[in-house]
Amino acid sequence: MDKKYFYGSVLFLMLILLLAGCGGNTNEEAETDSEGNTASQSEEQNTDTEEAETNEDNSEATTSEPEASETEEATEDVSSEDTSNQDADSTSENEEEDPLSAYSAKQIEYARVWLELGPNQDIDELNVHHIPAGALINPNDETSATYPEDVIQLAGSRLVDGSVTYSGNGDGTINVYNVPLRWDTSDAEVDEDFMKEYTEKIIEETKLVKIDPGNDEEIIRLIEIMNIHK
Numbered sequence: 001m002d003k004k005y006f007y008g009s010v011l012f013l014m015l016i017l018l019l020a021g022c023g024g025n026t027n028e029e030a031e032t033d034s035e036g037n038t039a040s041q042s043e044e045q046n047t048d049t050e051e052a053e054t055n056e057d058n059s060e061a062t063t064s065e066p067e068a069s070e071t072e073e074a075t076e077d078v079s080s081e082d083t084s085n086q087d088a089d090s091t092s093e094n095e096e097e098d099p100l101s102a103y104s105a106k107q108i109e110y111a112r113v114w115l116e117l118g119p120n121q122d123i124d125e126l127n128v129h130h131i132p133a134g135a136l137i138n139p140n141d142e143t144s145a146t147y148p149e150d151v152i153q154l155a156g157s158r159l160v161d162g163s164v165t166y167s168g169n170g171d172g173t174i175n176v177y178n179v180p181l182r183w184d185t186s187d188a189e190v191d192e193d194f195m196k197e198y199t200e201k202i203i204e205e206t207k208l209v210k211i212d213p214g215n216d217e218e219i220i221r222l223i224e225i226m227n228i229h230k
Contacts, residue, residue, distance in 0.1 A: 111222035172211055
């Protein structure tokens with residue numbers, strides 16, 4: 001056999017094998033690329049789906065928040081209304097339990113003092129006069145002693161009703177001054193120190209008296225006919 005022919009045949013076979021191998025690699029690469037692209041596309045689709053679901057969840061959460069807020073506000077409004085109603089009911093109950101709650105402590109004090117010490121309970125009006133410390137006990141005589149403290153004078157509209165002059169201690173007791181409602185202005189001659197000594201004795205003989213709570217209905221009756229003078 002001719003050597004040239006033999007070597008040419010071998011080279012031809014090697015070329016065919018080489019070309020076959022390259023073709024196989026190309027198909028495998030194509031298949032790999034196809035599979036890789038397919039997996040990548042699948043992953044991208046899954047990612048898009050997850051993002052869409054996440055956005056939907058966030059949208060639902062955002063939408064539901066105002067509803068929760070509105071529910072809380074409605075609950076607070078109801079609670080506030082309930083509290084207001086309870087306060088109103090409590091106030092109403094307290095007023096029903098204590099009929100004197102509509103009046104001031106001073107008004108109640110004046111009425112109780114008169115109920116305890118007033119000479120005449122059948123009066124048509126109760127007058128309250130505030131007398132400051134340093135005022136003459138007998139305003140018609142300059143030789144009179146003066147009050148050592150602020151006092152209150154209670155009196156009816158008539159002389160026969162009498163009067164009560166006192167100072168409060170703030171503990172349910174009062175200091176009572178035995179002062180007449182009207183002073184005698186006769187022209188009879190008396191010792192020039194008589195009025196001073198007489199009024200000083202009134203101060204020395206001041207009595208400590210405890211005042212009872214009294215009857216609520218009677219207290220209200222006196223408050224309704226009370227005139228407080230400044």
